[in-house]
Ligand code: ASP
């Protein structure tokens with residue numbers, strides 16, 4: 108059995124859904140198709156959740172956009188009397204029901220209830236379209252069998268329970284193909300949860316692990332994992348093969364091609380992960396798998412924006428030593444900020460973090476209680492894996508890095524935007 112995962116970009120319009128169907132049709136064996144919300148639907152639902160929670164009056168406008176976007180796609184795919192329109196209306200009525208109620212006091216709980224409709228709608232459309240094309244399949248509401256705790260927006264999966272439930276649901280007894288949602292899940296008491304933005308890759312990997320899939324394929328708008336962002340570097344090349352470890356490192360440093368949580372579940376069972384282009388499905392792409400001997404990889408550039416560089420100096424006469432560092436880490440953990448690079452001297456500690464957190468100002472204020480804080484919010488972090496001097500010259504050029512760090516395989520530069 109294989110897992111195919113299609114992201115939002117692959118199903119952003121009717122052509123995308125047709126293309127998905129063509130890829131699925133070519134497959135002869137057992138298959139689980141994991142689908143994200145169409146296009147930018149999740150962003151739209153985030154604005155809907157915000158409007159609802161903060162009682163702004165524009166939920167109707169957003170609902171109309173949501174309905175029209177999906178109906179436009181459906182009109183190109185289905186006859187006017189197809190039952191799928193009714194299914195869409197049923198889902199929208201459920202969502203309307205949520206919006207009509209008084210919101211709970213927990214934003215994250217409401218967020219998951221609302222945002223999950225993106226995937227419920229996309230999979231309803233995809234499943235119906237496949238059936239219309241003669242591809243029998245079963246629609247699965249994954250919330251029934253992928254069970255998590257109640258950490259809304261970033262839920263933790265109960266692997267044991269989910270394993271037992273998923274094996275019962277995806278049993279391949281009377282069906283060869285299943286269609287289900289990425290990103291969303293449910294608690295034991297059937298509350299909806301989500302696994303974090305862009306979490307559909309993670310769903311695919313979890314299902315692969317729980318169902319012992321033979322492989323996972325993530326269908327993308329790029330031809331595989333590349334050694335730089337092709338939008339910035341047209342000469343970027345596909346890396347044909349890499350180890351799980353390399354893939355984890357790349358996503359840790361900010362490569363967006365795969366979600367960081369994706370690799371562990373498949374690595375544990377040695378399931379290969381293919382990253383392929385949905386536009387050119389016959390092209391090989393990248394395989395991430397167990398490799399025996401070290402692979403010779405080209406320099407790989409990860410360019411991570413949205414960074415803040417902070418330099419802390421203790422206000423008292425103390426040095427930056429273990430006690431101060433543990434305080435800094437405690438504050439970082441409290442604000443759930445991702446630390447991307449750090450460097451210390453006797454009396455200062457510099458580090459780079461993602462600075463998009465809503466509580467960033469509060470984070471800085473808390474540090475200021477004990478440290479002199481200098482910060483620069485307009486920086487990016489360039490990471491070059493498998494660097495060469497020539498690659499560094501080409502990428503960094505004559506820019507003078509604010510901080511620079513090298514290990515055997517990785518060179519990093521913090522530069523002003
Ligand atoms: N639809 C969700 C998001 O946009 C999950 C995903 O695309 O993987 O974040």
Ligand code: MG
Pocket residue numbers: 114115116143144149305
């Ligand atoms: Mg997405």
